[in-house]
Amino acid sequence: MGWLNGIDSNQCVPMPRTKPVVAAVDVFGCDDGTSQIIRNEMQLRVGDLYNRTAIRCRVRELRQRTRFALLDLTALQYPDSPSLIFITIDVVEQNEETWKWTDPPRAWHPFPPALSSFAEVTHLYHPKDTSFQSSIALRRVMEDTWPICVKALLEDYRSSQRAQAAAFLGWAPNETQVVDALLTAMADSDRTVRNNASRSLLPFCQHTKSREAIVRQVTRVIDLLHSPMTMDRNKAAAILLELIDAPTVRESIYCQAVPRLRAMAQLWQPGNALFAQLILAHLGVNPIPPYLIPLIFKARHQTIRLQTFLVQSVYRNKR
Numbered sequence: 106m107g108w109l110n111g112i113d114s115n116q117c118v119p120m121p122r123t124k125p126v127v128a129a130v131d132v133f134g135c136d137d138g139t140s141q142i143i144r145n146e147m148q149l150r151v152g153d154l155y156n157r158t159a160i161r162c163r164v165r166e167l168r169q170r171t172r173f174a175l176l177d178l179t180a181l182q183y184p185d186s187p188s189l190i191f192i193t194i195d196v197v198e199q200n201e202e203t204w205k206w207t208d209p210p211r212a213w214h215p216f217p218p219a220l221s222s223f224a225e226v227t228h229l230y231h232p233k234d235t236s237f238q239s240s241i242a243l244r245r246v247m248e249d250t251w252p253i254c255v256k257a258l259l260e261d262y263r264s265s266q267r268a269q270a271a272a273f274l275g276w277a278p279n280e281t282q283v284v285d286a287l288l289t290a291m292a293d294s295d296r297t298v299r300n301n302a303s304r305s306l307l308p309f310c311q312h313t314k315s316r317e318a319i320v321r322q323v324t325r326v327i328d329l330l331h332s333p334m335t336m337d338r339n340k341a342a343a344i345l346l347e348l349i350d351a352p353t354v355r356e357s358i359y360c361q362a363v364p365r366l367r368a369m370a371q372l373w374q375p376g377n378a379l380f381a382q383l384i385l386a387h388l389g390v391n392p393i394p395p396y397l398i399p400l401i402f403k404a405r406h407q408t409i410r411l412q413t414f415l416v417q418s419v420y421r422n423k424r
Contacts, residue, residue: 124154124155125154125155125182125187125188125189125190126152126153126154126155126188126189126190127149127150127151127152127153127154127155127190127192128151128189128190128191128373129151129191129192129373129374130144130147130149130150130151130192130194130373131191131192131193131194131372131373131374132144132193132194132196133193133194133195133196133335133368133369133372133377134195134196134197134198134333135196135198139196140196143167143176143194143196146163146167147160147163147164147167147194148163149192155180155190155192157180160178160180160192161178164176164177164178164194172198173196173197173198174197174198175195175196175197175333176194176195176196177194177195177333177334177335178192178193178194178195179192179193179194179195179334179335179336179374180192180193181193181335181374181375181376183375191373191374191375191376192374193335193372193374193377195333195334195335196333197333206292206293206294207289207292207293207294208294209262209264209293209294209295210259210260210261210262210267212260212261212262217246217250217253217254220246220250220254220269220273240276243273243276244276247273247274247276247277247278248278250273251274251277251278251280251283252282254270254273254274254277255270255274255282255283255286257269257270258270258271258274258286258287258290258298258302259286259289259290264293264294264295264297264298267290267293267295267298268295268297268298268301269301271287271290271298271301271302271305272301272304272305273305274286274287274302274305275301275304275305275306275307275308279309279312279314279315281314281315281318283309283315284306284309284315284318284319285318285322287302287303287305287306287309288302288306288319288322288325288326289325290302291303291306291325291326291328291329291341292325292328292329296334296336296337299329299332299336299337299340300336300337300340303329303337303340303341303343303344304340306319306344307340307343307344307347310344310347310348311347316348316351319344319348320348320351320353320354323345323348323351323353323354323357324357324361326341326344326345326348327341327345327357327358327361327362329341330342330345330362330365330366331362331365335374335376335377336376338369338376338377339376339377339380342366342369342377342380342381342384343380345358345362345380345384346380346383346384346387349384349387349388355387355388358384358388359388359390363385363388363390366381366384366385366390367381367385367390367391369381370382370385370391
């Protein structure tokens with residue numbers, strides 16, 4: 106039973122401790138039998154203390170002993186609930202067609218010196234964790250340097266530089282070239298680049314000009330929804346939720362993504378599940394769960410910040 110349908114009686118709510126505990130374990134991309142085998146092999150139980158090193162070692166060992174083409178672990182910890190860790194193991198079997206990312210570029214581009222003092226921004230969550238002063242200063246710098254960042258994002262062979270460029274473009278002017286570059290980067294071979302590009306694209310969904318450009322290329326976003334990586338699916342679903350009012354977007358989601366969203370909605374991990382449930386509710390495919398009613402009428406650009414609220418409310422109701 107998915108976590109959005111309530112917490113199973115066997116899934117006890119852990120009490121706060123000094124170290125974070127495993128709040129939920131999802132295995133995504135395989136049948137129930139394989140999922141249970143992976144859980145047993147990984148020795149993952151809800152309520153256990155989270156040991157990052159040990160768990161990642163088990164993932165590597167299991168990958169070497171099995172037929173899986175991909176076994177990727179994501180552990181999400183929400184700022185307002187630091188005692189909880191949501192674990193997702195994404196599985197791709199060898200007989201499945203894996204996701205095809207674009208080949209990395211081969212060129213090299215120097216980074217704008219004016220951006221060097223803002224390097225720490227690229228490690229923060231866009232843009233709410235950035236101070237007001239830094240945000241204003243960065244927007245002013247980006248008015249002149251965004252073309253260099255676009256070029257670096259699309260042409261630099263160094264994934265670290267592409268990732269920084271993708272993060273900085275979140276503060277760029279509302280230009281078509283910026284939006285097109287971020288959409289292109291959503292198929293980058295590096296997951297950090299994809300993650301930064303998707304997060305930077307979210308604010309552009311609020312502007313009429315850039316919103317229309319994203320809607321015209323919404324297939325790129327839906328493609329990312331089918332990625333085997335948890336963080337890719339999180340960002341793609343967040344962007345689709347921003348665009349859900351557009352008829353063409355609703356039609357595209359309905360034709361291409363409903364089964365995927367239903368699978369995501371059954372997870373315990375809030376990032377995938379919250380956005381999937383909200384999209385399905387907007388489409389009228391699934392009824393609105395009672396605890397989502399306060400969220401469904403909020404401005405959708407706030408949903409990226411509402412995951413922690415939902416985590417807290419679900420656990421609070423079960424105490």
